[in-house]
Amino acid sequence: MEKEIDIAEKKYNWFTMFWSGFTSMSSMSKTLWIVAIVKLVIMFFILKPFFFPNVLETNYDNDADKAEHVRTELYEKVQPSE
Amino acid sequence: MDLLSASAVNWSRAQFALTASYHWLFVPLTIGLGLIMAIMESLYVKTGDEKWKNATKFWQKIFGINFAIGIATGIILEFQFGTNWSNYSWFVGDIFGAPLAIEGILAFFMEATFVSIMFFGWNRVSKKMHLASTWLVFVGASLSAFWILVANAWMQYPIGMEFNPESVRNEMVDFWAVAFSPVAYNKFLHTTFSCWAVGAAFVVAISGWYLLKKRHTDFAVKSMKIGSLVGLVAFVMLAVTGDGSAYHVAQKQPMKLAAMEGLYEGKEGAGLVAVGMLNPARKNYNDEVDPYIFKIELPKLLSLLGYRDINAFVPGIVDIVDGGYTLPDGTTSLSFQERKERGLKAIQALADYQVAKEEGRDADAANHEIILRENYAHFGYGYLETEEDMIPNIPLTFYSFHLMVMIGMYFILFFMVMLYFLYKKDMVSNRWLQYVALWSLPLAYLASQLGWVVAEVGRQPWTIQDILPVQAASSAISAQNVATTFILFAVLFTGLLIAEVTIMVKQIKKGPESEGLKA
Numbered sequence: 001m002e003k004e005i006d007i008a009e010k011k012y013n014w015f016t017m018f019w020s021g022f023t024s025m026s027s028m029s030k031t032l033w034i035v036a037i038v039k040l041v042i043m044f045f046i047l048k049p050f051f052f053p054n055v056l057e058t059n060y061d062n063d064a065d066k067a068e069h070v071r072t073e074l075y076e077k078v079q080p081s082e
Numbered sequence: 083m084d085l086l087s088a089s090a091v092n093w094s095r096a097q098f099a100l101t102a103s104y105h106w107l108f109v110p111l112t113i114g115l116g117l118i119m120a121i122m123e124s125l126y127v128k129t130g131d132e133k134w135k136n137a138t139k140f141w142q143k144i145f146g147i148n149f150a151i152g153i154a155t156g157i158i159l160e161f162q163f164g165t166n167w168s169n170y171s172w173f174v175g176d177i178f179g180a181p182l183a184i185e186g187i188l189a190f191f192m193e194a195t196f197v198s199i200m201f202f203g204w205n206r207v208s209k210k211m212h213l214a215s216t217w218l219v220f221v222g223a224s225l226s227a228f229w230i231l232v233a234n235a236w237m238q239y240p241i242g243m244e245f246n247p248e249s250v251r252n253e254m255v256d257f258w259a260v261a262f263s264p265v266a267y268n269k270f271l272h273t274t275f276s277c278w279a280v281g282a283a284f285v286v287a288i289s290g291w292y293l294l295k296k297r298h299t300d301f302a303v304k305s306m307k308i309g310s311l312v313g314l315v316a317f318v319m320l321a322v323t324g325d326g327s328a329y330h331v332a333q334k335q336p337m338k339l340a341a342m343e344g345l346y347e348g349k350e351g352a353g354l355v356a357v358g359m360l361n362p363a364r365k366n367y368n369d370e371v372d373p374y375i376f377k378i379e380l381p382k383l384l385s386l387l388g389y390r391d392i393n394a395f396v397p398g399i400v401d402i403v404d405g406g407y408t409l410p411d412g413t414t415s416l417s418f419q420e421r422k423e424r425g426l427k428a429i430q431a432l433a434d435y436q437v438a439k440e441e442g443r444d445a446d447a448a449n450h451e452i453i454l455r456e457n458y459a460h461f462g463y464g465y466l467e468t469e470e471d472m473i474p475n476i477p478l479t480f481y482s483f484h485l486m487v488m489i490g491m492y493f494i495l496f497f498m499v500m501l502y503f504l505y506k507k508d509m510v511s512n513r514w515l516q517y518v519a520l521w522s523l524p525l526a527y528l529a530s531q532l533g534w535v536v537a538e539v540g541r542q543p544w545t546i547q548d549i550l551p552v553q554a555a556s557s558a559i560s561a562q563n564v565a566t567t568f569i570l571f572a573v574l575f576t577g578l579l580i581a582e583v584t585i586m587v588k589q590i591k592k593g594p595e596s597e598g599l600k601a
Contacts, residue, residue: 013206021202028585032150035581040154042574047161051567054164055557056172067250068436070172074250075433077554078426078464 091556093564094166104575108152114281115145116220140594151582170555175251185229193222235266247435272323275316282313283526290519314497332388338540340399341479348398353379403469425464428457465554474542482535489529
């Protein structure tokens with residue numbers, strides 16, 4: 001019985017550690033969270049989809065086509081003088 | 083490079099350099115402060131002295147600011163692989179992907195989990211549990227760096243892979259050879275010690291500022307002692323691992339070593355340039371112009387560092403281009419023209435292999451595959467037009483290397499003086515040393531950045547040494563697109579840097595006894 005209480009208490013403590021940590025943050029911590037979240041939103045929801053498409057994933061459906069594209073690129077990029 | 087008229091490949095290079103440089107402002111402080119705050123908390127747990135606890139909590143706040151602002155800035159580099167460097171991304175296959183995936187899954191989550199316990203866990207978990215979390219934050223950050231550096235080291239010294247002409251990818255055949263290549267572990271140690279060095283210089287500089295302001299004197303002296311000890315160890319170990327780097331560069335990237343030293347004509351018993359100025363009149367690799375305006379050389383040292391033999395022959399740029407000298411494995415080096423011919427053979431064989439396969443000529447395909455494998459070590463030379471294309475930017479590599487070494491030597495002396503005054507004299511009354519401590523901080527960051535300039539500029543034109551130059555690695559995209567995202571990144575990262583410095587300065591001004599970050 002005593003063991004059960006201990007475990008329950010530990011679970012409660014882990015939860016409250018995070019809960020009270022998040023709810024009692026200083027204004028500076030809140031600012032940092034805002035900066036970090038805004039940065040991640042810009043990166044993953046603006047930069048990645050609109051400015052950084054994966055060229056091969058976007059233009060080719062399967063690995064064989066991707067390999068063929070790269071093979072062609074590698075061949076055509078040899079200096080024209082050759 | 084004239085950026086206004088630059089090609090897509092040069093814009094892509096500039097963008098990668100910009101992003102990596104900004105990212106590298108955050109990383110060293112995370113790892114370096116991680117170690118220092120872990121040492122301080124260990125002292126708190128061992129002695130029970132609350133002053134160590136307060137010191138730990140203060141540096142954890144600074145760590146938190148840096149961590150929050152800097153987190154995930156490196157992911158942008160991975161975005162660029164898929165967009166600007168798609169040929170490279172495909173070509174490297176799982177070799178590059180595996181270390182990065184391990185980094186993301188294992189190290190990053192480990193770091194993130196224990197960061198939250200470290201910040202939220204004071205007085206909520208046991209002292210030992212909290213201390214373990216703080217140490218694991220440091221270990222997690224270091225492991226994270228390890229896997230990134232494994233990927234980078236493979237580009238400098240490709241090993242443990244086999245090229246598959248069917249999939250046009252390098253496939254990993256020996257994970258352990260990739261993960262523990264001599265270049266990788268030396269690079270990891272050298273880079274990690276550079277992070278400790280930046281963290282130490284940071285702690286000593288901020289502590290110096292408190293002493294100058296006559297605030298938090300006891301805290302500042304305590305922090306300075308830990309910072310100076312870590313700093314001295316870090317810079318001495320940087321010299322030791324730097325020696326290891328020079329050895330590996332000499333064996334695997336002789337052109338980089340020649341560029342670092344501005345060595346055009348190779349010689350036996352080559353000296354190491356301690357101080358020198360390159361002659362800008364030397365425009366081409368085979369000019370007759372003296373490459374130096376002046377130089378002070380340490381006799382025989384370059385041969386010793388590079389080949390562990392004071393009389394060893396160190397090839398210069400002309401020797402590497404012209405070939406004909408004996409390599410460490412006893413074979414004779416090929417000239418640029420010979421390597422180019424073999425590179426072109428390999429590229430042609432790759433194309434012919436596929437045609438033969440499609441036409442069902444399996445025997446021909448097998449022959450083309452043999453030709454490809456025989457010449458694969460020179461694959462990238464087929465893309466280079468002239469000899470000059472295989473030579474990196476000499477002045478940038480040379481001055482970056484020498485300035486980095488000079489700053490490193492300065493810091494060894496600096497931390498020795500600091501420790502002497504901290505333990506034998508009165509640090510609090512030595513205002514000149516406090517000023518020196520404060521104003522040395524930019525030098526530590528500069529040296530850290532210069533190290534990457536040497537490593538990355540010095541290996542140009544290669545994304546993968548000898549196998550894939552930048553022009554073949556880049557995507558077929560417009561220069562305008564890359565220029566636009568270059569400007570976006572410059573704005574975003576500058577904004578983040580301003581936010582970091584502003585919040586950090588505010589917190590430093592509040593000092594260690596303020597409430598600050600309760601979390």
